[in-house]
Amino acid sequence: MRVELSDEARQYIGTFDELTDVGPLDCLLEDDGDRVVFLLPAGEMGDAIGPDGRVVRRVEDRLGADVVLVENADTPEAFVANALAPAAVRGVTVSEQNDTVAYVEVPERDRGVAIGADGRTIETARRLASRHFDIDDVQLA
Template sequence: MTVTLSDDARQYIAAFADATGVTPTDCLVEEDRIVFVVPAGEMGAAIGPDGETVAAAEEQLNTRVDLVEDADDPAAFVANCLAPAAVRNVTLSTQGGSTVAYVEVPQGDRGVAIGAGGESIETARRLAARHFDVDDVQLA
């Protein structure tokens, strides 16, 4: 699936790459944060020792930065979007032309998976739609 980036998103990706040495594959620019999708296997480099690299990127971009690790599989990608929640299982169901990802998380991690004001699950929904044509993400 092809992801279309705005000019702002491209500029943020370039700035993040300069600050961290990791070039994100996608970027969501939100009011109070920027969410970068980093290539699989490069999350450690993007975060850096003790979070120093991502902290430097936040300082340079002057906003909060959240990271999601990319994946080739839609279920793994949805689980990555909801990290650090402990995702037990992701089931994809297609009915009537709509694909829904049903995510199982322990009761104690439901708040983490939803996020403050629903931001974590909404980010998962937006990114899953952009990358895998998943129409919705629901906690099971």
């Protein structure tokens, strides 16, 4: 699936790549630029974070925004689980009735983590899942 990026998102991707040597696959700008979400190739999360988080903190300092990293996956189920991290996801079921919905099983103690402050985490998961797997909604089961 082809993802369209704004000029600003492309600039953020370029800066991220320059500082981390990891080329993001996608970039979401949220909260008027106060939060930036990067979708990273599978297996490159450690390089992007760096020892003790130093690399990602350098990116945050340069961008002047909080940075959220999501690791890509081959299946929609794994992708949605990654997008909701660090919540402990027990399972994801994708249902294709009238709409394509990912139902996510999360332990009660991790529901708040999966939803995030003001619903930001689950909303980010919805946006990314829509852009990369044509999933219409992500719901906690």
